[in-house]
Amino acid sequence: MPILPLQLDEVGVDIDGRRLLDGIALTIEAGPRTVILGPNGAGKSLLLRLCHGLVGPSTGTVRWCGDDARQARRRQAMVFQKPVMLRRSLRANVLYGLKLQGFPPDQRHERVADALERTGLTSRADQRAVSLSAGEQQRLALARAWALAPEILFLDEPTASLDPGATAAVEAIVNQIHGAGTKIVMTTHDLGQAKRLADEVIFLQAGKVAERTAARTFFERPESEAGRAFLGGELMW
């Protein structure tokens, strides 16, 4: 049973007295890969954290509307810009999330092996996670999320500090996870990546949703002034 759609109703977030997100009204449906774009400081990461429940709304409501909404916490996962490596082996890193989310013990090891296999990390399963390179760490973070088989996966600039090869590997894994039926919501400031991955674009500007359109429309004829300026490379603040 699904937990999606996710509904944000006139949500605002204040941090230290500043309104960083304002009047966000969005419904996120299962299906297309959604990419959140916008200049630095527009609130992309904050919007992801809000959706994932790491940050609470100051005004408005964030609601999971599916039949299984009560299970929302356990049916979503997130990958961060700087992956958090638990001070354990790769295998233990993947296992940890499964334990916390209450997967039955007899399923866990199969899921761990599966996730490491798909991200190409099987041969290093017993190494310490902190000994991995940045690209491998991000792949492990994806494996950890994938093992949970979430209904929706949030990714916060997952390739921001990676080289082109590692970026391509991460994009391929994201596509595989999407192919397996997981809704993808990610932020990026790499327009090339957005063009490669996005089915639809949510464009943020100064804490507000300036535009939400299909990816093709956004990149060919953005509807908002801000979107046109962003694609034109003009400075905005």
Add this chain to the structure above:
Amino acid sequence: MQSPPVNPTLSVSPKRVEPRCVEPKCVEPKCVEPKCVEPKCVETESLMSDFVQAFGLALHLVASFDPELVDIVGRSLYVSLSAVAIASFIGLPLGAVVAVYRFPGRRAVVVLLNALMGLPPVFVGLMVYLMLSRSGPLGPLGLLFTPTAMIIAQAILITPIIAALAREIVRGLYDEYREQLCSFGARPRQMVLTLLWDARVGLSTAVMAGFGRAMAEVGAVLIVGGNIAYATRVMTTAIALETSKGNLALALALGLILVVIALGVNAVAAMLGGASTRRYA
């Protein structure tokens, strides 16, 4: 008192005469001084040879596992290791809980823990003494002047140290882990357990800092233990006693062992710390 005009004239004149008579006597010791120099030289020489002798004797005591020495070292380790075990059992979870949980007064607890790190051992000794003495609230237990009393005093002394260091270490890791653990849906209790496990290398250095402090401490164990031979005598109290008795050999032997233990603990801590930064950088 109020008759000075009369008395001075009477008493001053004889007094003035007296010092003049004595003065020649004062000169004499000055003449003797050269004689005094010689014995001083002899004394320092014998002190030096005493020291060398004592050092040799100390090494002999250590090498031959002198029964009294072994007894004292064994008790020191027993008391301090027990105190560290108790202090870790309380201090590590306490530090982690203060680092993770949000509750009213948390800042006050942090300030208190940090302040208690500097608790003077003699004061702790005195408080424990008062609690355990015959007329004290815990007097009926009959614990005063037993190793157990010394363990209690040292545990009280180092629990805040271990807790404050643990809070610092766990807090650092928590800042890094927080979002990921929240994302996994971890509850605070699970976070505390995870952080205690994942910070184990750093926490072991906190435990060793506590152990070092316990081993080196004199004041508290002296007050509540009483430095009774073959009962409550530990290395630090024995060193203090034997030095004042002039039994430098035993004092030195104990001092050497104490230094070796202290350096050993610090070396292990440094190696663990170095290994952890290499692995976890």
